[in-house]
Amino acid sequence: MALANRFYYIFFTTLFFLFNSCTQEPPAIPADMAKADLIPYPVALTATGSSFALKASTKIQVADDAGVKAVGEYLADKLRPATGLPLTVEVGTAEKDVIHLALGANDAELGSEGYLLEVTEERVHLTANEAAGLFRGVQTIRQLLPAKIEASTAQTADWIIPTGNIKDYPSYAHRGSMLDVSRHFFGVEDVKRYIDFLAFYKMNVMHLHLTDDQGWRIEIKSWPKLTTHGGSTEVGGGEGGFFTQEQYKELVAYAQARHITVIPEIDMPGHTNAALAAYAELNCDGKARELYTGTEVGFSTLCTDKPITYQFIDDVIRELAAMTPGPYIHIGGDESHATKKEDYIPFVNQVQDIVNKHGKQMIGWDEIATASLKPNSIAQVWASVDNAKLAVEQNTKILMSPARKVYLDMQYDSTTTLGLHWAAYIEIDSSYIWDPATYIPGVGKDQIIGIEAPLWSETVTKMDEIEYMVFPRLPGLAEIGWTPAASRNWDTYKQRLGQHGPRMSTMEIDFYRSKQIPWAN
Ligand code: IFG
Numbered sequence: 001m002a003l004a005n006r007f008y009y010i011f012f013t014t015l016f017f018l019f020n021s022c023t024q025e026p027p028a029i030p031a032d033m034a035k036a037d038l039i040p041y042p043v044a045l046t047a048t049g050s051s052f053a054l055k056a057s058t059k060i061q062v063a064d065d066a067g068v069k070a071v072g073e074y075l076a077d078k079l080r081p082a083t084g085l086p087l088t089v090e091v092g093t094a095e096k097d098v099i100h101l102a103l104g105a106n107d108a109e110l111g112s113e114g115y116l117l118e119v120t121e122e123r124v125h126l127t128a129n130e131a132a133g134l135f136r137g138v139q140t141i142r143q144l145l146p147a148k149i150e151a152s153t154a155q156t157a158d159w160i161i162p163t164g165n166i167k168d169y170p171s172y173a174h175r176g177s178m179l180d181v182s183r184h185f186f187g188v189e190d191v192k193r194y195i196d197f198l199a200f201y202k203m204n205v206m207h208l209h210l211t212d213d214q215g216w217r218i219e220i221k222s223w224p225k226l227t228t229h230g231g232s233t234e235v236g237g238g239e240g241g242f243f244t245q246e247q248y249k250e251l252v253a254y255a256q257a258r259h260i261t262v263i264p265e266i267d268m269p270g271h272t273n274a275a276l277a278a279y280a281e282l283n284c285d286g287k288a289r290e291l292y293t294g295t296e297v298g299f300s301t302l303c304t305d306k307p308i309t310y311q312f313i314d315d316v317i318r319e320l321a322a323m324t325p326g327p328y329i330h331i332g333g334d335e336s337h338a339t340k341k342e343d344y345i346p347f348v349n350q351v352q353d354i355v356n357k358h359g360k361q362m363i364g365w366d367e368i369a370t371a372s373l374k375p376n377s378i379a380q381v382w383a384s385v386d387n388a389k390l391a392v393e394q395n396t397k398i399l400m401s402p403a404r405k406v407y408l409d410m411q412y413d414s415t416t417t418l419g420l421h422w423a424a425y426i427e428i429d430s431s432y433i434w435d436p437a438t439y440i441p442g443v444g445k446d447q448i449i450g451i452e453a454p455l456w457s458e459t460v461t462k463m464d465e466i467e468y469m470v471f472p473r474l475p476g477l478a479e480i481g482w483t484p485a486a487s488r489n490w491d492t493y494k495q496r497l498g499q500h501g502p503r504m505s506t507m508e509i510d511f512y513r514s515k516q517i518p519w520a521n
Contacts, residue, residue, distance in 0.1 A: 107129065
């Protein structure tokens with residue numbers, strides 16, 4: 001072969017291979033979905049051993065539906081910072097190099113929050129019956145990616161999602177937490193961060209304990225001194241604070257965008273010193289109380305035999321219901337030690353009528369079960385098995401919040417510098433190894449709407465203290481609410497939780513590094 005021809009042969013052959021190697025995809029990185037440290041663990045998962053890679057060309061494709069598009073944008077917001085990838089969101093049904101979100105799963109078993117996730121080397125396909133299901137599935141996608149995905153700045157990592165199939169849906173419809181913003185006030189940004197924690201672990205209820213002896217935290221336009229005076233301090237004498245109605249609506253909208261329901265609590269007839277300090281006429285003796293900055297309970301009561309008390313309650317519930325899209329108003333009812341029992345029962349019955357009149361269902365701590373509960377009311381069980389049985393006897397459903405298992409203000413052990421221990425010391429194993437469906441004899445799964453973990457704030461004053469008490473117990477409680485009991489196992493759970501250490505650290509969560517957990521770092 002002439003020299004020139006040989007040159008051209010070599011030149012074009014090299015060019016061909018160079019071109020090919022540029023355009024050919026690198027081989028997919030092997031990955032095992034079964035080894036993913038998912039919390040809560042899915043109902044069914046089958047790994048197929050390969051991976052889908054996020055690339056500069058990858059798109060998030062959504063159905064032409066507002067709810068689906070919103071989930072697509074949320075996913076993009078979560079994936080763009082750490083990957084630095086465009087991940088544009090567009091309507092479409094491409095088959096390759098896309099994360100595709102769509103409704104129409106048409107699988108009744110999924111309910112409103114379940115989802116189907118199919119990951120192949122070519123695409124990620126997430127479907128559900130409703131947008132809420134897509135939103136829960138997006139949390140799984142986040143957890144299938146490397147922990148660095150939670151960083152707020154660009155990171156170097158193999159942004160791969162292991163291939164396989166997941167079918168998933170929750171055991172309980174109500175899976176939540178409560179934040180006490182009365183003992184110590186926490187502003188809008190703190191509550192939004194708390195809502196983000198709930199969203200990441202597929203929880204769907206944010207219960208706000210808005211009023212108590214130490215502070216009234218929600219603006220009521222017809223009774224302005226509730227906040228201007230009743231919201232002006234807190235435990236320890238700090239400056240307190242409150243949510244204007246605009247701020248409350250902002251929190252409700254933030255929660256709704258994460259398919260989380262806000263349940264506002266106005267605690268009564270006890271735990272009402274802040275209101276009794278704001279308005280003298282609410283007191284039986286007509287004398288306004290002093291503001292209270294201590295941590296005693298059970299000393300205050302609204303005047304149950306004064307008509308103005310029920311006008312007050314009607315005004316408060318009316319204004320609150322008007323800005324609460326969720327089905328419930330929580331009326332507290334706990335520790336009313338200063339209210340005569342013969343007055344407490346008709347009081348609760350009357351408040352239940354007021355709440356129903358304003359189109360909402362009443363929920364209250366388990367003492368309300370001593371009154372005549374309507375079937376659509378809910379008793380939140382925190383201390384009394386007897387009250388739980390009273391509720392069930394009245395065909396009222398139970399929300400499980402047993403203090404000895406789910407109170408996040410309980411110290412981990414005697415060395416914990418924050419929190420209380422009147423109910424129990426609650427280490428990670430103790431908060432995980434229990435089953436709501438068998439916890440109270442005679443109260444079975446079909447009488448339980450779900451579980452909720454309260455964080456009372458007598459001893460908690462700022463976000464990093466909230467994080468220390470809430471984490472790492474919250475993920476386990478989220479799993480108890482979501483994952484079937486038969487799939488819950490302490491030995492495998494604690495391994496998964498250990499792998500969440502890097503995820504919590506990347507989210508800058510100041511969690512308690514329990515010695516019970518093999519932390520990945
Ligand atoms: N019990 C009180 C809370 C709070 C808590 C602290 C309920 C329902 C003790 N009521 O729990 O206000 O003080 O652990």
